[in-house]
Amino acid sequence: MTAPTPEALSAVTARDGLEKLVRARYRNGALPAALQGNETLALLAAHRSVRAYKPDPLPEGTLETLVLAAQSAATSSNLQTWSVVAVADPARKAVLAEVAGGQKHILQAPLMLVWLADLSRLKSVATARGQSAEGLDYLEMATVAIVDAALAAQNAVIAAESLGLGTVYIGAMRNDPARVAATLNLPSMAFAVFGLCVGYPVEEVVTGVKPRLAPSVVLHRETYGQSAEPADIARYDEAMQDFQGEQGMRRQPWSDQAVARVADGKALSGRDVLMQALNERGFRLR
Amino acid sequence: MTAPTPEALSAVTARDGLEKLVRARYRNGALPAALQGNETLALLAAHRSVRAYKPDPLPEGTLETLVLAAQSAATSSNLQTWSVVAVADPARKAVLAEVAGGQKHILQAPLMLVWLADLSRLKSVATARGQSAEGLDYLEMATVAIVDAALAAQNAVIAAESLGLGTVYIGAMRNDPARVAATLNLPSMAFAVFGLCVGYPVEEVVTGVKPRLAPSVVLHRETYGQSAEPADIARYDEAMQDFQGEQGMRRQPWSDQAVARVADGKALSGRDVLMQALNERGFRLR
Numbered sequence: 001m002t003a004p005t006p007e008a009l010s011a012v013t014a015r016d017g018l019e020k021l022v023r024a025r026y027r028n029g030a031l032p033a034a035l036q037g038n039e040t041l042a043l044l045a046a047h048r049s050v051r052a053y054k055p056d057p058l059p060e061g062t063l064e065t066l067v068l069a070a071q072s073a074a075t076s077s078n079l080q081t082w083s084v085v086a087v088a089d090p091a092r093k094a095v096l097a098e099v100a101g102g103q104k105h106i107l108q109a110p111l112m113l114v115w116l117a118d119l120s121r122l123k124s125v126a127t128a129r130g131q132s133a134e135g136l137d138y139l140e141m142a143t144v145a146i147v148d149a150a151l152a153a154q155n156a157v158i159a160a161e162s163l164g165l166g167t168v169y170i171g172a173m174r175n176d177p178a179r180v181a182a183t184l185n186l187p188s189m190a191f192a193v194f195g196l197c198v199g200y201p202v203e204e205v206v207t208g209v210k211p212r213l214a215p216s217v218v219l220h221r222e223t224y225g226q227s228a229e230p231a232d233i234a235r236y237d238e239a240m241q242d243f244q245g246e247q248g249m250r251r252q253p254w255s256d257q258a259v260a261r262v263a264d265g266k267a268l269s270g271r272d273v274l275m276q277a278l279n280e281r282g283f284r285l286r
Numbered sequence: 287m288t289a290p291t292p293e294a295l296s297a298v299t300a301r302d303g304l305e306k307l308v309r310a311r312y313r314n315g316a317l318p319a320a321l322q323g324n325e326t327l328a329l330l331a332a333h334r335s336v337r338a339y340k341p342d343p344l345p346e347g348t349l350e351t352l353v354l355a356a357q358s359a360a361t362s363s364n365l366q367t368w369s370v371v372a373v374a375d376p377a378r379k380a381v382l383a384e385v386a387g388g389q390k391h392i393l394q395a396p397l398m399l400v401w402l403a404d405l406s407r408l409k410s411v412a413t414a415r416g417q418s419a420e421g422l423d424y425l426e427m428a429t430v431a432i433v434d435a436a437l438a439a440q441n442a443v444i445a446a447e448s449l450g451l452g453t454v455y456i457g458a459m460r461n462d463p464a465r466v467a468a469t470l471n472l473p474s475m476a477f478a479v480f481g482l483c484v485g486y487p488v489e490e491v492v493t494g495v496k497p498r499l500a501p502s503v504v505l506h507r508e509t510y511g512q513s514a515e516p517a518d519i520a521r522y523d524e525a526m527q528d529f530q531g532e533q534g535m536r537r538q539p540w541s542d543q544a545v546a547r548v549a550d551g552k553a554l555s556g557r558d559v560l561m562q563a564l565n566e567r568g569f570r571l572r
Contacts, residue, residue: 025357025358031347031350031351031354038448038449039325039326040445041355041445041448043326044359044441044444045354046358047359047360059320064501065321065327067504067505068308068312068331069330069331070504071311071499071501072311072330072331072333073330073333074335074443074455075498076455076457077543078496078543079547079548080499083504084505084506085506086508087508088508116510121503121513121514122544122545122548124513124514125519125541125544126548126549129541129545132550133548133549134549134550134551135549135550135558137551138554138557138558138561139560139561139564140554140557140558141548143460143479144457146429146432146433146436147436147479150436150440151436151439153437154359154436154437154441155330155440155444157360158441158444159326159327162326163324163327168360169360171363171430171433174426174429183509184509185509187510187513193429193433194433210364212357212358212361213366215353215354217407218366218368218369218370219349219353219369219372220369222373222374222375222378223469223470223471224471227406227407227410228410228411254364255411255415257363257364258363258365259412259415261363261421262408262412262419262421262427263417263421264421265421265423265424265572267421268421268424268426268427272424272572274424274425274426274429275424275425275571275572285425285561286551286561
């Protein structure tokens with residue numbers, strides 16, 4: 001068997017089976033043959049973010065299905081400290097796209113889900129009984145709510161992909177939490193952790209399976225041991241440049257991009273004031 | 287068709303199909319028939335946390351499969367700011383169980399995955415080049431890392447369930463971040479967001495599909511509008527007590543439990559000092 005060409009690598013889908021997907025993800029490596037035939041694993045492994053959407057509307061019941069999947073995820077102590085705002089109105093999506101620095105896919109996708117870390121519900125339940133909810137004022141509860149929102153959203157992503165839809169997370173909702181809150185009429189103690197575009201991918205735009213760091217870099221056994229070896233990072237820099245070449249993107253080593261992205265507060269696209277923005281949204285973060 | 291008894295409700299599995307799963311999750315409601323036959327959706331909807339494990343070891347390659355699934359999740363700007371420590375050593379699991387207030391399932395499960403928000407890798411890549419990574423000192427980058435870890439972990443959960451395994455998240459790793467860090471030899475700028483037990487469920491222990499708040503409570507359309515109606519909360523309090531009865535647990539309204547859980551800093555199981563603990567782990571959280 002000849003090795004797949006790089007082009008074939010980035011274009012693999014769940015139907016190509018796990019072996020090829022593993023090769024695309026790691027540019028290397030293999031998994032036990034016993035896993036072939038597991039549709040859910042193949043779906044997970046075939047994930048890519050989609051940034052080109054058809055205008056086609058979503059079938060009736062899609063939103064409810066995504067929310068069912070989201071609510072089926074674990075939630076810390078069953079507190080359910082997340083909510084989601086489903087935005088389909090073009091004018092409202094346009095405001096969110098502007099917050100996100102003009103990301104066109106927010107305008108294209110028929111649905112933008114904005115996932116909230118939402119402590120307002122517990123606050124209102126406590127207030128209705130005349131009870132204190134001072135525990136909500138700690139960093140711990142903001143962490144719980146952020147994790148809850150992320151677990152819920154990821155289940156919605158998997159559900160969407162199982163329905164043939166594509167998605168992309170929009171972290172840039174954090175560029176301007178106050179404007180997002182005003183646009184979505186959010187109560188105090190709720191903030192938009194990220195958005196998620198949902199829609200049918202434009203077939204002509206082939207988005208590849210993006211390589212990741214070697215599993216040995218992120219997986220530690222028993223104890224952490226040492227951080228990434230320079231050789232691992234160098235190999236990944238090469239793999240990412242191969243991928244960028246396949247995708248017609250500018251080639252740049254991952255480590256160059258990553259280090260630039262965290263060089264200083266100014267590199268954070270306005271998110272260097274997130275602490276203050278959350279304080280203003282009612283999160284004390286003690 | 288007669289309505290399923292409450293017992294049948296909580297014991298539904300992915301094989302029972304989505305209609306029954308929706309009923310178990312919401313005690314109410316229906317989804318389009320078109321979704322029947324989607325194995326991935328049924329798997330998502332059938333999720334329950336498992337707290338009783340058989341000692342059976344995991345098949346060869348399981349850990350690698352879970353990590354592949356985790357690495358296939360989206361990660362903010364491809365920064366991959368998470369890592370995972372796989373703990374199988376009984377003595378080490380015993381320490382983690384102690385941190386978690388003696389949760390026995392940590393001892394039972396053959397594998398405990400500890401998911402890290404990990405900014406140490408980017409720090410070391412920058413340092414190796416003599417470059418600054420001051421952007422890591424902001425709340426924004428800690429948020430990115432927490433979200434990255436959660437998305438990765440949730441993919442691992444879905445992968446595990448697709449392999450017939452059960453899981454339960456262990457938020458109590460945050461009870462004592464310093465002790466967890468010492469036990470796992472974590473570098474500065476890495477902290478354990480949560481653990482995840484992985485293993486084969488004890489079949490005799492039937493864990494039910496836990497009801498959640500009505501979808502109308504967590505899903506908002508276009509704008510947030512108002513918070514939960516007292517009637518919605520009252521209905522959910524009833525549903526949870528029905529579930530507790532089916533599971534042989536003490537009946538207590540959800541709203542009573544939830545409000546008690548966030549009453550004040552003391553209710554947070556030691557996590558009221560999370561801000562200080564993260565500062566000590568090298569997260570400045572500006």
